Amino acid sequence: MSTTTPRYGALAGITSAAVAIGVAEAVAVLTGPRSAPLVAVGGVVVDTVPEPLKQFAIDVFGTYDKIALLIGTAVLLAAIAGLLGVLSVRRLAVGLAGVAAFGALGVAAAVTRAGADAADALPSLVGAGFGALVLWAFIAGPLELDPWPWSPPSGQLPSTSPGGPGGASRTPPAEPSAVPAPAPLERTDPESRRRFLTGTGVLLGTAAVAGFGGRWLAGRRGVSAAREAVVLPAPAAPAPAVPAGADLSLPQLDPYVSSNFGFYRIDTALVVPQVDPESWRLRIHGRVRNPITLSFADLLARPMVERYVTLACVSNEVGGDLIGNARWLGVPIRDLLDEVEPEEGADQVVGRSVDGWTCGTPTAALRDGRDALLAVGMNGEPLPVEHGFPVRMVVPGLYGYVSACKWVTELELTSFADFDAYWVPRGWSPQGPIKTQSRIDTPRPRNRLTAGPVMVAGVAWAQHRGIRRVEVRVDDDPWQEAELAPTVSVDTWVQWSWRWEATPGTHRLQVRATDATGETQTDRRQDVVPDGATGWHTIRVTVR
Ligand SMILES: Nc1nc2c(c(=O)[nH]1)N[C@H]1C(S)=C(S)[C@@H](COP(=O)(O)O)O[C@H]1N2
Numbered sequence: 001m002s003t004t005t006p007r008y009g010a011l012a013g014i015t016s017a018a019v020a021i022g023v024a025e026a027v028a029v030l031t032g033p034r035s036a037p038l039v040a041v042g043g044v045v046v047d048t049v050p051e052p053l054k055q056f057a058i059d060v061f062g063t064y065d066k067i068a069l070l071i072g073t074a075v076l077l078a079a080i081a082g083l084l085g086v087l088s089v090r091r092l093a094v095g096l097a098g099v100a101a102f103g104a105l106g107v108a109a110a111v112t113r114a115g116a117d118a119a120d121a122l123p124s125l126v127g128a129g130f131g132a133l134v135l136w137a138f139i140a141g142p143l144e145l146d147p148w149p150w151s152p153p154s155g156q157l158p159s160t161s162p163g164g165p166g167g168a169s170r171t172p173p174a175e176p177s178a179v180p181a182p183a184p185l186e187r188t189d190p191e192s193r194r195r196f197l198t199g200t201g202v203l204l205g206t207a208a209v210a211g212f213g214g215r216w217l218a219g220r221r222g223v224s225a226a227r228e229a230v231v232l233p234a235p236a237a238p239a240p241a242v243p244a245g246a247d248l249s250l251p252q253l254d255p256y257v258s259s260n261f262g263f264y265r266i267d268t269a270l271v272v273p274q275v276d277p278e279s280w281r282l283r284i285h286g287r288v289r290n291p292i293t294l295s296f297a298d299l300l301a302r303p304m305v306e307r308y309v310t311l312a313c314v315s316n317e318v319g320g321d322l323i324g325n326a327r328w329l330g331v332p333i334r335d336l337l338d339e340v341e342p343e344e345g346a347d348q349v350v351g352r353s354v355d356g357w358t359c360g361t362p363t364a365a366l367r368d369g370r371d372a373l374l375a376v377g378m379n380g381e382p383l384p385v386e387h388g389f390p391v392r393m394v395v396p397g398l399y400g401y402v403s404a405c406k407w408v409t410e411l412e413l414t415s416f417a418d419f420d421a422y423w424v425p426r427g428w429s430p431q432g433p434i435k436t437q438s439r440i441d442t443p444r445p446r447n448r449l450t451a452g453p454v455m456v457a458g459v460a461w462a463q464h465r466g467i468r469r470v471e472v473r474v475d476d477d478p479w480q481e482a483e484l485a486p487t488v489s490v491d492t493w494v495q496w497s498w499r500w501e502a503t504p505g506t507h508r509l510q511v512r513a514t515d516a517t518g519e520t521q522t523d524r525r526q527d528v529v530p531d532g533a534t535g536w537h538t539i540r541v542t543v544r
């Protein structure tokens with residue numbers, strides 16, 4: 001048993017864990033950010049947490065769900081490490097076993113991630129080694145707290161009882177508690193305490209430098225320089241011009257073309273994959289007659305088309321903002337499929353990302369003439385790294401989870417019967433056509449409105465079918481037809497507006513769209529699982 005007290009044991013445990021994580025991050029500079037234990041274990045958590053919990057995280061934290069996961073993991077880890085530190089005071093072996101277990105967890109997570117190799121075990125192994133060393137140093141090594149130099153050895157506390165045995169008026173026999181026992185803190189030597197605390201500070205500082213420095217270095221080894229160096233070819237088939245008036249430019253209304261910076265981001269990647277365009281290859285294989293492999297240069301040498309396409313996420317709630325419109329530059333997937341000659345019955349094309357994520361797209365949707373692209377450009381720039389640099393898929397009319405593979409490195413022809421893509425075993429539908437939807441962007445529920453004319457406006461979408469009509473309803477009044485702004489094509493959303501003569505009071509505003517096939521969006525409320533939310537976007541506003 002150590003002289004270190006439980007309180008100091010907790011500190012030792014947390015410091016050991018911090019050193020382990022920091023060292024692991026530093027080692028991961030060599031082996032890649034996905035081999036760092038927090039990220040590796042976090043990745044396994046992302047892939048395995050039950051769907052409702054994941055949806056909850058997306059609902060609560062939105063695009064910050066990953067940061068929340070990392071912070072939550074760090075807090076949990078600190079709590080467990082503190083507890084292990086306390087237990088180590090009694091038995092160091094318990095603490096060391098805990099460190100070993102965490103190390104093993106990190107190793108297991110790192111080496112089982114897609115594309116991992118044996119070297120990915122290193123960060124967790126080295127980190128755990130350092131963590132164990134630090135714990136030992138604090139509990140039983142050079143940093144251990146020494147006992148109070150002048151206190152007698154335990155069990156031989158000086159007697160403070162005033163009288164000898166047999167006195168009639170004696171107080172009860174002195175229990176140890178009757179002795180003003182020195183507080184645990186005071187039982188230790190102040191000199192060693194100083195050493196302990198200095199050690200803690202130095203080690204925590206070192207851990208922070210190693211950890212954040214490692215992250216920073218790893219970031220510098222990213223592909224942003226390679227991305228800047230990419231020169232996009234001019235499109236053989238440029239995008240049609242955005243018609244005047246497509247963007248109503250109203251405050252609060254999403255712009256017709258989303259900026260790259262503001263574009264929603266959804267993926268399972270805890271660290272953004274850094275794919276070097278030099279070594280990038282796309283393999284198109286599986287049930288095909290002529291499998292091919294393309295380099296980035298091969299791809300850029302092909303005739304490019306440029307198209308506006310609105311991407312939407314299946315996890316977008318009614319009224320949500322997981323949708324964006326951009327001008328994409330890329331190679332038609334149709335042409336590539338013609339070259340590889342898919343076999344009869346190969347009804348699914350599986351897009352596979354460098355990080356192992358997959359989506360399954362109907363082969364028919366990629367060959368029916370729509371502008372399905374292997375995109376390299378977004379709004380005139382190379383793809384931003386978090387949006388799939390160097391190459392991603394973009395397919396008009398299908399939710400992202402079945403079609404929009406970022407950091408794509410493989411297209412595999414198979415069948416829906418033979419393969420389930422990433423989200424399918426997690427409860428989502430294998431087929432994900434985008435549902436007709438509409439959204440009120442302005443006014444917002446908290447706006448202060450005054451009676452008189454109020455511009456009600458928003459967006460509506462039914463990609464690859466097109467929007468025919470948008471209607472707005474105030475309370476239980478009849479539906480009113482909104483004005484549709486012009487749009488580039490059926491593959492993008494459309495802005496709509498309607499002038500409302502607002503009257504004082506609290507009102508309910510609702511919107512519904514009808515697609516070009518004549519089908520009006522249903523008011524039946526359905527959750528996002530398994531194939532996209534339905535229902536009318538409804539807001540309540542107060543007019544004075
Ligand atoms: N590699 C990879 N690609 C992916 C995903 C992913 O998790 N990993 N998510 C998909 C989903 S669910 C959507 S909605 C779109 C979002 O694309 P964006 O982040 O560029 O908006 O990417 C798709 N492509």
Ligand SMILES: [Mo]
Binds near residue numbers: 266312313
């Ligand atoms: Mo999505």
